[in-house]
Amino acid sequence: KIFSLDLGGISTVVLNGYDVVKECLVHQSEIFADRPCLPLFKKMTKMGVSIQTKYLRTFRLHFNHTGVGRTCFTFKILKEIMKMKDGVNRIIFGVFVLLGLITNAVSNITNLIIFGERFTYEDTDFQHMIELFSENVELAASASVFLYNAFPWIGLLPFGKHQQLFRNAAVVYDFLSRLIEKASLNRKPQLPQHFVDAYLDEMDQGKNDPSSTFSKENLIFSVGELIIAGTETTTNVLRWAILFMALYPNIQGQVQKEIDLIMGPNGKPSWDHKCKMPYTEAVLHEVLRFCNIVPLGIFHATSEDAVVRGYSIPKGTTVITNLYSVHFDEKYWRDPEIFYPERFLDSNGYFSKKEALVPFSLGRRHCLGEQLARMEMFLFFTALLQRFHLHFPHELVPDLKPRLGMTLQPQPFLICVERR
Numbered sequence: 001k002i003f004s005l006d007l008g009g010i011s012t013v014v015l016n017g018y019d020v021v022k023e024c025l026v027h028q029s030e031i032f033a034d035r036p037c038l039p040l041f042k043k044m045t046k047m048g049v050s051i052q053t054k055y056l057r058t059f060r061l062h063f064n065h066t067g068v069g070r071t072c073f074t075f076k077i078l079k080e081i082m083k084m085k086d087g088v089n090r091i092i093f094g095v096f097v098l099l100g101l102i103t104n105a106v107s108n109i110t111n112l113i114i115f116g117e118r119f120t121y122e123d124t125d126f127q128h129m130i131e132l133f134s135e136n137v138e139l140a141a142s143a144s145v146f147l148y149n150a151f152p153w154i155g156l157l158p159f160g161k162h163q164q165l166f167r168n169a170a171v172v173y174d175f176l177s178r179l180i181e182k183a184s185l186n187r188k189p190q191l192p193q194h195f196v197d198a199y200l201d202e203m204d205q206g207k208n209d210p211s212s213t214f215s216k217e218n219l220i221f222s223v224g225e226l227i228i229a230g231t232e233t234t235t236n237v238l239r240w241a242i243l244f245m246a247l248y249p250n251i252q253g254q255v256q257k258e259i260d261l262i263m264g265p266n267g268k269p270s271w272d273h274k275c276k277m278p279y280t281e282a283v284l285h286e287v288l289r290f291c292n293i294v295p296l297g298i299f300h301a302t303s304e305d306a307v308v309r310g311y312s313i314p315k316g317t318t319v320i321t322n323l324y325s326v327h328f329d330e331k332y333w334r335d336p337e338i339f340y341p342e343r344f345l346d347s348n349g350y351f352s353k354k355e356a357l358v359p360f361s362l363g364r365r366h367c368l369g370e371q372l373a374r375m376e377m378f379l380f381f382t383a384l385l386q387r388f389h390l391h392f393p394h395e396l397v398p399d400l401k402p403r404l405g406m407t408l409q410p411q412p413f414l415i416c417v418e419r420r
């Protein structure tokens with residue numbers, strides 16, 4: 001349930017199964033809420049720590065201020081869904097890779113929050129940036145980058161995947177810096193229109209405080225982290241959900257039956273429909289459990305010495321929360337290796353929450369975008385299935401083995417989309 005690893009001098013503890021993850025992240029929440037200071041993060045952010053706590057406060061405030069994740073925000077998501085449906089319609093009756101369209105649509109929700117604007121599906125520069133980001137999420141979990149964390153002098157070698165990661169990061173940095181510049185052109189101080197404005201306001205307030213970490217450079221890193229946190233995750237949930245619907249046409253049919261009954265074949269999907277659609281909810285929850293989008297969470301670190309189940313964990317230890325093991329923990333899930341949405345329904349067919357489903361993690365550092373992600377998943381998923389039937393071309397089932405990275409994503413696959 002708990003074991004330690006020495007990752008080339010970085011002392012690390014891995015937590016497995018729901019009970020021990022909860023014991024650390026919930027019962028000892030304060031102690032396990034730090035982030036490790038790994039050489040990779042140091043190199044990438046010059047701060048030493050990824051996901052900085054200070055900007056999270058700004059982000060949280062901005063979320064509350066603009067209603068992100070609340071019902072009033074759904075109309076923005078629905079507007080983007082209309083554009084996505086138009087995009088699908090244009091290539092209808094063809095076989096195509098849905099990935100690009102879904103990534104664009106999902107990232108536009110995050111773009112609205114960060115920059116106050118969306119990017120068109122034809123904007124190849126923005127798409128290229130997202131591709132580089134996505135590649136980096138994969139590279140960050142490569143052996144070469146693990147080695148770099150253990151032996152940073154490897155960075156001097158001119159080859160290796162870590163070098164590719166640094167090159168990608170440099171291109172992304174320049175691109176983001178131009179986007180931020182553009183977004184702040186019409187800024188009115190103390191009247192933030194988006195996250196960039198809100199951050200610049202905080203930066204102004206802290207300009208006489210030498211300890212302030214708000215800076216143009218950190219803004220670029222923060223924006224980058226938010227784009228990737230908001231895009232890579234939700235996009236992959238939707239891609240897995242589409243894949244499983246094509247794989248199990250009977251499950252797809254049941255979701256569509258529920259959509260037709262509650263939303264109607266032409267009605268506008270709404271967040272309020274969710275509580276009347278237990279089967280659809282169960283399917284999305286099973287996708288989150290089975291597909292383990294962020295299998296090892298984001299690494300934590302201990303801020304003080306801790307004791308867990310009799311083991312001493314010193315201050316500064318890197319902690320890996322194995323969320324994959326939680327979702328396949330046999331104490332909480334019967335036949336975990338089977339994709340079975342009904343496990344989230346009670347005997348009366350009502351949706352039944354499960355304590356050991358923690359795709360957004362637990363405790364003080366749990367996902368900040370959870371509510372937004374849940375809305376996006378429900379609205380995008382139902383809007384697609386309301387209008388389209390999904391199947392694999394020539395019934396060719398793609399490889400179901402995930403691509404390994406910080407996130408688990410499906411291998412690229414083709415899908416046929418037919419209007420219902």
Ligand code: HEM
Pocket residue numbers: 051056110226229230231233234237293294297298299300359360361362364365366367368369370372373
């Ligand atoms: C299905 C979609 C998503 C999944 C599965 C997911 C999952 C996670 C997980 C596992 C963590 C790590 C928590 C920990 O360290 O214990 C995390 C952190 C985070 N997520 Fe998400 N996430 C999703 C969508 C989003 C979205 C849409 C946003 C924002 C636009 C977002 C923003 C963040 C941020 C800012 C953090 C860092 C929180 C902190 O360090 O305190 N996520 N997410």
